[in-house]
Amino acid sequence: MYQYSTSEQRFLRDRAGQFRNQVTRYLDGELEEEEFRQLRLRNGLYQERNAPMLRVAIPYGQLSDAQLEMLADIADRYDRGYGHFTTRQNIQFNWVRIEDVPDILHDLSAAGLHAIQTSGSCVRNTTTDHLAGVSPDEHVDPRPWCELIRQWSTLHPEFYWLPRKFKIAVNGAENDRAAIRFHDIGMELYLDSGRQVRIRLFVGGGMGRTPVLGKLLREDILPEELLPWLQAILRVYNQHGRRDHKYRSRIKILVNSMGMGPFSEAVSQAFSHARGRPAWQPAVFRRIAESFGRAAPVSPEPRLRFIPVRSEAYERWQEHNTGQHALDRYVIVHVSLKPHGKAPGDMDSAAMRALAGIARKYSSGELRVSHEQNLVLPWVNRERLYDVWRLLDEAGLATPNIGTLTDMISCPGLDYCSLANADTIPLAMQIQERMADLDRLYEIGPVRLKMSGCMNACGHHHAGDIGILGVDKGGEQWYQFTLGGNAGNRARIGKRLGPAIAREKLADAVENIIATCLAMRLPGETFEETVIRAGIEPFREQLYADHQKQQDHKSALSG
Amino acid sequence: MQTIRSSKTISPPCQAESGDQVERAPDSAILPLEQWLRWWDSHPCRTTGCPGVLLQPDDPLQSLAGRIDQLPVIAINAAGFADGRVYTLASTLRGVCQYRGELRALGATLDNLAMLGRCGFDAFEIRDGISVEDALPYFSEVEPVYGFWQQ
Numbered sequence: 001m002y003q004y005s006t007s008e009q010r011f012l013r014d015r016a017g018q019f020r021n022q023v024t025r026y027l028d029g030e031l032e033e034e035e036f037r038q039l040r041l042r043n044g045l046y047q048e049r050n051a052p053m054l055r056v057a058i059p060y061g062q063l064s065d066a067q068l069e070m071l072a073d074i075a076d077r078y079d080r081g082y083g084h085f086t087t088r089q090n091i092q093f094n095w096v097r098i099e100d101v102p103d104i105l106h107d108l109s110a111a112g113l114h115a116i117q118t119s120g121s122c123v124r125n126t127t128t129d130h131l132a133g134v135s136p137d138e139h140v141d142p143r144p145w146c147e148l149i150r151q152w153s154t155l156h157p158e159f160y161w162l163p164r165k166f167k168i169a170v171n172g173a174e175n176d177r178a179a180i181r182f183h184d185i186g187m188e189l190y191l192d193s194g195r196q197v198r199i200r201l202f203v204g205g206g207m208g209r210t211p212v213l214g215k216l217l218r219e220d221i222l223p224e225e226l227l228p229w230l231q232a233i234l235r236v237y238n239q240h241g242r243r244d245h246k247y248r249s250r251i252k253i254l255v256n257s258m259g260m261g262p263f264s265e266a267v268s269q270a271f272s273h274a275r276g277r278p279a280w281q282p283a284v285f286r287r288i289a290e291s292f293g294r295a296a297p298v299s300p301e302p303r304l305r306f307i308p309v310r311s312e313a314y315e316r317w318q319e320h321n322t323g324q325h326a327l328d329r330y331v332i333v334h335v336s337l338k339p340h341g342k343a344p345g346d347m348d349s350a351a352m353r354a355l356a357g358i359a360r361k362y363s364s365g366e367l368r369v370s371h372e373q374n375l376v377l378p379w380v381n382r383e384r385l386y387d388v389w390r391l392l393d394e395a396g397l398a399t400p401n402i403g404t405l406t407d408m409i410s411c412p413g414l415d416y417c418s419l420a421n422a423d424t425i426p427l428a429m430q431i432q433e434r435m436a437d438l439d440r441l442y443e444i445g446p447v448r449l450k451m452s453g454c455m456n457a458c459g460h461h462h463a464g465d466i467g468i469l470g471v472d473k474g475g476e477q478w479y480q481f482t483l484g485g486n487a488g489n490r491a492r493i494g495k496r497l498g499p500a501i502a503r504e505k506l507a508d509a510v511e512n513i514i515a516t517c518l519a520m521r522l523p524g525e526t527f528e529e530t531v532i533r534a535g536i537e538p539f540r541e542q543l544y545a546d547h548q549k550q551q552d553h554k555s556a557l558s559g
Numbered sequence: 560m561q562t563i564r565s566s567k568t569i570s571p572p573c574q575a576e577s578g579d580q581v582e583r584a585p586d587s588a589i590l591p592l593e594q595w596l597r598w599w600d601s602h603p604c605r606t607t608g609c610p611g612v613l614l615q616p617d618d619p620l621q622s623l624a625g626r627i628d629q630l631p632v633i634a635i636n637a638a639g640f641a642d643g644r645v646y647t648l649a650s651t652l653r654g655v656c657q658y659r660g661e662l663r664a665l666g667a668t669l670d671n672l673a674m675l676g677r678c679g680f681d682a683f684e685i686r687d688g689i690s691v692e693d694a695l696p697y698f699s700e701v702e703p704v705y706g707f708w709q710q
Contacts (some may be wrong), residue, residue: 011704018700031670036640039670121641151705158650158676158708189671227707238647273655278707314642 001062001366002147002291004112010462012109013156015116019043020102021191021282042160042422044115045101051419054093054101055118055332057106060128060146060170061299061369063481065360068367070111072352078104082348084339087460088119089127089148089369094416105269116154121162121249122154123153125236128170129177130370133292134378140172140189140197144289145226146468151288152227152278163241164249166234167206173401177372181205181214184251184462187226188227197223197558203263204255207457211493214250215260219268225271231278232270236263247344303319314389316438317400320387331385333363333377334370335392336399336407339431343425354395355363362388373409374402405447405514406432409460413453413470414477418454422470422477427451427506434507444514448529463487465528467494468506477503481513483539484531495536498544509543512517516542561691562663565671589634592618599626603651609684613665616644620651627656632682637675638666646678653679656696669697 004012019039026036037047037137044055056071066260071091079093079102086092096104108114117124126140126149129135149168153159159166161259171178172189180186186202199221205214221229230238233251240258255263323332335355338344347355359367359377362384368376380388392398401407408431411417413424428451435441450464454471461467467482485494501509515525521530531539574656588597589599594632598610611632612623616639632653645664652658663682664675672683676698685694 007704011701014701023698035640035668035670121643154705155674155701156708157674158646159643160648160674161641163643205632235647235651238643243642243644249651273651277654 001064002288003145004058009109011113012114013106014104015043015114016102016109019105023098023102025170033038038120038161040101041120042117043105044118045096045098046119047418048094048416049420051095052098052101053416054096054115055086055092056093056113056115057118057125058089058369059150060092060111060126060143061062061130061371062143063367063375064111065356065365065367067111067113068112068352068356068359070108072356074107074351075102075349079108082346084343084412085345085347085354085373085375086410087371087373087458089130089371091369092412094412103503111483115163118498119165121164121166122160123149123156123166123168126150126153126168127178127183127371129173130368130376131177131323131378132172132368133331134332135173136324137174138172138326139174139191140168141289141292141529142172142178142189143292144285145172145187145189145461146170147288147291148227148228148285151284152230159238159521162234162244164246164251165236166251168230171315172192174489176488176491177371179460179463179491181491182207182211182487183214183459185230186214188274189403192220195293199223199226200254201233203267204252204260206250206252207460207462208248208250209247209457210252210454211462212256213491213493215255217472218262220555221246223285224551225276226269227266227280228274230277231274233266235270235274235507236266240266265489267552270325297409313393313398313400314386317393317398318385320404320442321398321402322380322401325507329382330378331380331382333380333385333388333392334402335375335377335397336375336402336405337397338401338432339396339399340406340436342432343412343415344408347375347429351395351397354391355397357389358395360520365407372407374407400438401441402439403446403448405444405449406435406441408432408449408451408463409526410451411453411458417453417458419456420470421455421472422453422479423503424451424453424459427468427479427503428505433508434511445526446516448487448508449510462486462493463491464494465531466510468540471500479503479506479509481509481543482530483513483536486528496546497536498540501543512543512546513539560684560687561689563685563691563694564668564682589613589632591615592622596622606629611661614648616642617646618648620648620656627652627658630660632661632663633658634663634665635680636666637664637671637680638686640668641670646674649675649678649680667696672697673700677703681685 022039023032026491046053079095084092126146131292132143134140134506167183168185169178169183170181171180182205188200192198201217202214202221203217237251241254321334362519363377364379379546410424410428414420415425448465451468452459452461463485467479480500486492564585591613595612609629611677613634662680665684668686
């Protein structure tokens with residue numbers, strides 16, 4: 001993992017000190033409300049429904065055992081003993097006090113953690129493949145590039161006050177696990193015919209109320225041209241993006257209003273005007289790249305000589321929660337944060353400490369946060385897999401449901417978020433309870449269910465096999481279904497199924513959709529493949545058949 | 560309103576002089592863009608010194624193309640606390656147009672002084688009610704650790 005130098009650590013402490021000064025001035029009435037709002041957002045501090053919320057950055061989802069322990073300490077010291085991992089590989093604390101935030105930031109800095117630019121209209125945490133560096137299908141390790149972008153964009157004086165938030169995602173593998181087509185800038189790393197690293201940039205993708213797939217801006221970009229291209233894109237956006245309307249100020253709106261041709265032309269001009277700056281610094285990049293070694297230290301303990309008793313529970317877990325590693329000796333372990341009946345992505349401090357201990361002993365001290373709101377142990381020695389399962393199981397972290405329907409993504413919804421229109425967590429839990437039977441879950445096979453409590457789409461519902469969007473209708477909570485979304489190589493925006501469904505019918509509706517799929521799918525077909533083959537019409541018919549019957553019944557009575 | 564001017568040769572980059580002590584161009588010598596363009600058109604010989612220009616964040620720089628070298632001062636309205644266009648204008652003037660004259664931020668406040676300075680502003684008319692002494696530490700509140708924007 002990338003280690004912060006002493007000057008980087010000093011920088012994090014200074015930044016915490018700067019925010020302490022801002023909070024003091026605000027509480028003393030020396031800083032205006034709106035200016036403080038802008039400043040606190042750039043330090044990850046939101047004012048939410050019940051309390052302030054602090055979003056801590058986990059740069060491109062890389063986390064060490066010591067950092068996870070620090071997050072557990074923060075949860076206990078300043079919050080209610082838990083945190084919530086987000087779809088952007090960060091963690092949120094939902095019950096902090098504004099007065100404590102400078103202390104929290106100071107404590108975090110000791111572990112190389114911070115909340116810089118985790119909110120506000122600026123370049124946010126760069127996200128990437130949670131299997132970066134360990135996946136067999138990887139062409140180029142994206143982590144050094146993410147770190148380069150992190151350094152470039154951190155407190156960049158020109159791009160600190162953008163029209164709106166700006167999200168960059170990087171993928172370097174055959175399978176896109178970073179949803180690059182759904183980001184303001186999506187970056188794909190690949191090798192050309194001469195095995196040299198080249199870059200493809202997509203621009204103007206996003207979810208939110210106007211879901212758009214990113215468009216190809218340019219390919220065959222040389223490594224040394226990356227930052228000049230990013231600068232050119234941000235420059236055009238910063239100058240021309242709308243600032244008068246919150247929902248029309250993302251770069252996707254600028255790209256659409258200018259047209260991709262003229263936008264691309266403006267960016268090319270800004271690129272050529274910058275004459276290769278910022279200049280490529282090979283030594284800087286080398287230092288970054290060398291910090292992400294591929295080889296993990298050998299497991300410190302002698303090999304166990306007994307063959308563990310194979311339990312059904314272990315077999316199930318191994319089948320569903322582990323993945324193939326780039327090196328044969330290792331296994332990738334997925335840690336499910338979706339135990340049935342709990343808020344997706346939530347983790348309490350005891351589980352954090354237990355997992356930090358497991359990571360230290362069995363995964364080179366390394367963890368990852370996935371955009372599916374799970375954690376990953378990327379370096380588990382094959383021979384220690386049973387031990388790891390036993391410990392995870394004890395800590396309640398071995399629910400064998402990765403990739404299944406109950407491994408769902410959900411934003412916090414009305415429970416916490418001041419933007420939300422509808423609940424998500426109680427409904428996610430309801431669906432999980434209804435679908436808790438593992439045999440049935442496995443029979444259904446892989447399904448990505450994604451739920452957002454409002455149009456801002458933090459739950460990525462547009463990209464789910466099944467997407468659920470909470471809407472408010474005259475004070476009541478209703479839910480809009482979409483089918484057929486995909487965040488990966490076959491990036492697609494889900495299609496709307498029909499009128500919104502009442503809250504009390506939501507879990508029934510999910511069951512109905514699954515039943516429709518099971519009734520017509522061909523042998524070996526996944527849910528996604530069935531939806532592509534059959535289209536959404538059969539699902540619509542089945543889902544609204546009951547509804548229609550009720551309507552008919554009503555009109556018959558009234559007629 | 561008081562003005563802080565930077566010296567390009569020392570680090571930290573800024574030193575203060577209160578507005579009264581500074582030899583400041585009279586306000587009439589800085590014209591809003593449209594007036595400035597009219598002045599330019601009506602002075603074909605330009606034997607006298609050219610006035611400075613005052614830019615709003617959404618003013619197009621193209622209209623100054625080819626004349627930027629002539630400007631003794633470019634002032635930019637930086638009163639909008641979160642208006643990022645100010646920063647891109649300044650960075651473009653310094654980095655792309657190679658403008659070397661005075662670049663003055665109008666309406667600067669404590670929390671954006673450092674970033675304005677890093678984008679190439681070298682004169683800062685700070686908001687009323689803020690003293691120069693209070694303002695100076697804000698230029699170096701957080702020393703930058705990554706300097707990609709400096710190149």
